[in-house]
Amino acid sequence: MTMLKDTPLIFTKGSKSFKSSYIRPLDVEMPDLAAYYGDSYRAELPDMPNVDEITAIRHYTNLSNKNFSVEVGTYPLGSCTMKYNPKVNEDMAALPGFANLHPYQACETVQGSLELLHDLELQLNDLTGMDAFTFQPAAGAHGELTGILLIKAYHEDKGHTKRDTIIIPDAAHGTNPATAAMAGYKVREVKSNEHGLVDLDALAEVLGDDVAGLMLTNPNTLGLFDCNIDRITQMVHDCGGLCYYDGANLNPIMMQARPGDMGFDCVHLNVHKSLSTPHGGGGPGAGPVGCKDFLEKYLPRPVVVKEDDGYTLDYDRPHSLGMMRSFIGSFGVLVRTYAYMLRNGVEGLKEVSEGAVANARYIMERVKDYYHLAYDEDCMHEFVISSAWQKEKYGIDTNDIAKRLIDYGFHPPTVYFPLIVHEAMMIEPTETETWRDLDALAQALIDIAKECESNPELVKGAPHGTPIARPDETRAAKDQILTCTD
Amino acid sequence: MTTVKEDRLYAKTHEWVEVEGNVAAIGITDFAQDQLGDLVYAEAEPVDIDVEIDDLVGSVESVKMASDLYSPVAGKIIESNESIEDAPEQINEDAFGTWFVKIEMSDPSQLDGLMDAEAYKKFCEEESA
Numbered sequence: 122m123t124m125l126k127d128t129p130l131i132f133t134k135g136s137k138s139f140k141s142s143y144i145r146p147l148d149v150e151m152p153d154l155a156a157y158y159g160d161s162y163r164a165e166l167p168d169m170p171n172v173d174e175i176t177a178i179r180h181y182t183n184l185s186n187k188n189f190s191v192e193v194g195t196y197p198l199g200s201c202t203m204k205y206n207p208k209v210n211e212d213m214a215a216l217p218g219f220a221n222l223h224p225y226q227a228c229e230t231v232q233g234s235l236e237l238l239h240d241l242e243l244q245l246n247d248l249t250g251m252d253a254f255t256f257q258p259a260a261g262a263h264g265e266l267t268g269i270l271l272i273k274a275y276h277e278d279k280g281h282t283k284r285d286t287i288i289i290p291d292a293a294h295g296t297n298p299a300t301a302a303m304a305g306y307k308v309r310e311v312k313s314n315e316h317g318l319v320d321l322d323a324l325a326e327v328l329g330d331d332v333a334g335l336m337l338t339n340p341n342t343l344g345l346f347d348c349n350i351d352r353i354t355q356m357v358h359d360c361g362g363l364c365y366y367d368g369a370n371l372n373p374i375m376m377q378a379r380p381g382d383m384g385f386d387c388v389h390l391n392v393h394k395s396l397s398t399p400h401g402g403g404g405p406g407a408g409p410v411g412c413k414d415f416l417e418k419y420l421p422r423p424v425v426v427k428e429d430d431g432y433t434l435d436y437d438r439p440h441s442l443g444m445m446r447s448f449i450g451s452f453g454v455l456v457r458t459y460a461y462m463l464r465n466g467v468e469g470l471k472e473v474s475e476g477a478v479a480n481a482r483y484i485m486e487r488v489k490d491y492y493h494l495a496y497d498e499d500c501m502h503e504f505v506i507s508s509a510w511q512k513e514k515y516g517i518d519t520n521d522i523a524k525r526l527i528d529y530g531f532h533p534p535t536v537y538f539p540l541i542v543h544e545a546m547m548i549e550p551t552e553t554e555t556w557r558d559l560d561a562l563a564q565a566l567i568d569i570a571k572e573c574e575s576n577p578e579l580v581k582g583a584p585h586g587t588p589i590a591r592p593d594e595t596r597a598a599k600d601q602i603l604t605c606t607d
Numbered sequence: 608m609t610t611v612k613e614d615r616l617y618a619k620t621h622e623w624v625e626v627e628g629n630v631a632a633i634g635i636t637d638f639a640q641d642q643l644g645d646l647v648y649a650e651a652e653p654v655d656i657d658v659e660i661d662d663l664v665g666s667v668e669s670v671k672m673a674s675d676l677y678s679p680v681a682g683k684i685i686e687s688n689e690s691i692e693d694a695p696e697q698i699n700e701d702a703f704g705t706w707f708v709k710i711e712m713s714d715p716s717q718l719d720g721l722m723d724a725e726a727y728k729k730f731c732e733e734e735s736a
Contacts, residue, residue: 509735537671543642543735594670598647599695 127588128187131180132605135171187588189532195558197484199503199535199547200294200342202372202394202477209464210397210457219456224448228433234452235432238425241459248462248470249368249388250381251411256450257421261369264389264408265300265336267421267445271387271412272334272363273304274419274442284333284361290319292343292539294369297336306333313541317343317496319353328360338367339383340374342539342547343496344481344503354384363387363416371395372551373478373502376471387412395473397461398454405451407458421445476552477502480559484550487563491570495542503549505542511570512544515577519544522569524591525583529565609637609731612703616718617727618679623703624721631680631718632706633664638731640702643669649695651676651687651707658684658710660717665691665707667698679721682712 155162172180190196196203214220222231242254258264269287276284287301291310298308309327314320318341335357340346347353354364366380366388372395380388389410392398398407412420422441423434434449465473478501485494485504492506511517523533523546535547550559572580584590615623621639625632640646648668658664658678665676686709691698698705712718722730 540672595645595647598670 126183128180128183130605131170131172131177134176134180191553194530194532195550195554195562196532197534197548197550197562198532199344199505199549200369200538201400201535202369202391202502202549202551203400203532204372204394204397204551205553206397206399206457207461207464210460213460214453214456219453222452229431232431235425235434237459238449238452238455239427239432241455241462242425244459244462245390245409245411247467248375248379249366249371249390249411250379250383250385251388252381252414253417253420253424254409254411255420255424255445256407256409256455257445258389258408258410259446259451260406261389261391261393261408262296262300263445264391264410265296265365265367266303267408267410267442268365268387268389268412269300269304269306269334269336270442271410271416271419272365273306274440275363275416276333278419278440281333281361283331286331287333288324288327288335288357288362290337290341291541292317292341293336294338294342294367295538297338297367301336313341313343316498317341317345318347318349321349321352321356324353324356328356328362330361332357332360332362334363334365334386336365336367337385338370339380340370340501340503342370343505343542344370344500344547344549345496345498346374346378346501350383358384369394370502373474373481375474376467377474381413387416392454392458396458398457405454407451407454409450409455409458423449425449473552474502477549480550480552480554481548483559484548484563484566488566488570491567492546495545502551503547505539505545505547507542507546508544511573515573517573517577517580519546521580521583522546522573525569525572525580526565527584528586529569531562531565609641610703611637611724611728611731613724615703616679616721616723617730618677618721619730620677622676622679624679624718625706626715626718629712629715630685631682631710631712633676633678633708633710634706635667635676635698635702636727637702638734639674640699643667643674644671645669646695646698649691649698649707651689651691652684654684654687656684658682664710667695676707678708678710680710680712680717681714682710684708685711 191203191205219234222234228235238256245254246252258267285307286309287306288309288311289297289301290313292313301308311327312320312323339350357364363386364384366385368388368390371390375395387410389408392407392409393400418440419442421444422438423436426433426435481500481502481504485500488506493509495505495507508517508519508522519536523536526533537545538547539545550562569580615625617623617636621636623634623636646667646669651665652663659681660679661677663675664678667674688707691705691707
């Protein structure tokens with residue numbers, strides 16, 4: 122069981138005397154490296170782990186065995202849409218014609234790839250009800266920033282100097298206020314009502330001639346679809362603000378409802394969520410940003426344009442807010458997005474969303490007698506339960522229950538978010554889990570609720586099956602040691 | 608259960624106020640520190656700043672979340688507790704004994720808008736329901 126064993130640092134495994142046998146000793150005279158490299162020459166070797174090849178391979182293979190991914194088990198991390206990504210996406214991105222491109226190639230040599238981007242833009246327009254897209258942003262939060270900078274470019278262009286505030290609901294993703302602040306805006310919060318939706322009276326109170334726009338995700342972070350959305354966007358427009366749609370929760374509404382039809386002016390998409398590209402991993406991501414016609418001229422440059430003799434990249438855009446990163450964006454990620462959309466088609470994407478909602482509702486119905494349901498409403502792709510009952514009766518909090526789920530072989534849900542629910546657990550199973558997986562997750566949650574009563578210490582001490590049970594999060598944040606010492 | 612002190616006034620955003628003459632000391636309540644969990648960072652705004660009601664007077668960060676302290680009264684910050692920056696854990700240990708800032712109030716009648724201990728207790732019960 123590699124899971125149970127801790128893996129020592131690779132620095133502790135080597136020895137100074139070890140000499141690699143992988144590179145044979147020179148059988149010619151050693152050149153004078155110091156003379157050749159001059160000032161760049163290092164007389165002393167850096168302090169690198171000195172291990173043989175099989176030790177290095179075993180070390181990293183053992184570490185990788187400790188990873189948990191959606192390819193290991195169910196990963197119901199709310200708001201993150203940890204769906205399984207079909208391997209055909211990878212096959213398409215690995216086609217030599219895509220994989221071996223160089224960003225400095227002349228447009229006439231990459232016509233197929235530009236056509237792909239152009240067609241992807243049309244498809245995303247269809248999906249969101251927007252009129253144009255940029256592919257530059259490198260991730261979701263980067264897309265948020267691009268979206269808000271679009272709104273800013275618009276107001277600056279129109280001379281609306283007084284508009285310095287962005288309205289954000291109290292249930293919003295933390296990136297929303299961070300984005301607004303980064304773009305130089307003040308943030309004003311609007312409260313949720315007792316149904317977990319935007320309180321229209323509270324919204325009316327915070328709107329005014331200093332408002333640049335609203336940032337909103339629908340369905341919201343409670344997994345609830347705001348049925349007042351057309352009134353909300355109308356109220357913001359009436360006061361002269363623009364509406365930005367946070368695309369993090371697009372998964373349950375694809376080909377069912379469109380941000381453009383709800384009254385939004387621009388939107389970012391987390392293609393690693395709804396549109397099945399890899400999550401994180403340190404590699405490049407993509408957060409395409411779409412907008413309505415009147416904002417199109419402010420989009421980052423370049424954009425792909427279709428002309429009589431083929432496709433080209435247009436850099437000559439005087440109103441553009443500039444470049445958000447180099448070149449056109451993370452092309453390989455966009456190929457995966459395109460592959461996923463083509464594979465599913467309109468009907469397929471519709472089914473994806475229906476599946477995401479059905480799966481979430483199934484688990485919610487099964488567990489709602491065992492956990493306090495924060496808002497007892499029909500959820501969309503995710504729902505929020507809390508450990509309020511367990512905390513009151515047995516002193517067991519959300520952290521304990523999340524840790525206990527690890528022992529059952531599940532990744533814990535998102536915890537302590539959204540902030541407006543105490544002891545929150547936010548569960549999003551996604552459409553790719555099978556009925557058996559859903560049942561097993563629901564049963565595990567029920568069993569843990571029963572353990573809280575029958576054996577509370579078992580839950581408080583969880584997890585029991587991992588190399589480290591409870592890392593000291595407080596000390597890790599306060600007292601950071603970021604270098605390896607023997 | 609978390610405690611509430613009788614000799615304080617309370618804001619809906621979970622700050623306590625201790626009044627001495629014209630000066631209001633401000634901190635976060637035991638309920639607030641319990642909700643936040645172990646604090647990893649805390650800071651108070653510096654002295655000589657003029658504040659209005661709801662202006663920022665400090666902030667706290669735990670492993671779960673970050674939160675700001677808003678002034679329940681208007682006035683000038685005359686003392687700022689720098690020790691919380693080095694030892695935020697004292698807020699978890701003794702929330703009512705750890706003030707962030709002391710404010711010389713410009714209009715003490717603003718205190719009338721705050722809750723007493725009884726009202727705050729009820730408010731917390733509703734919040735956690």
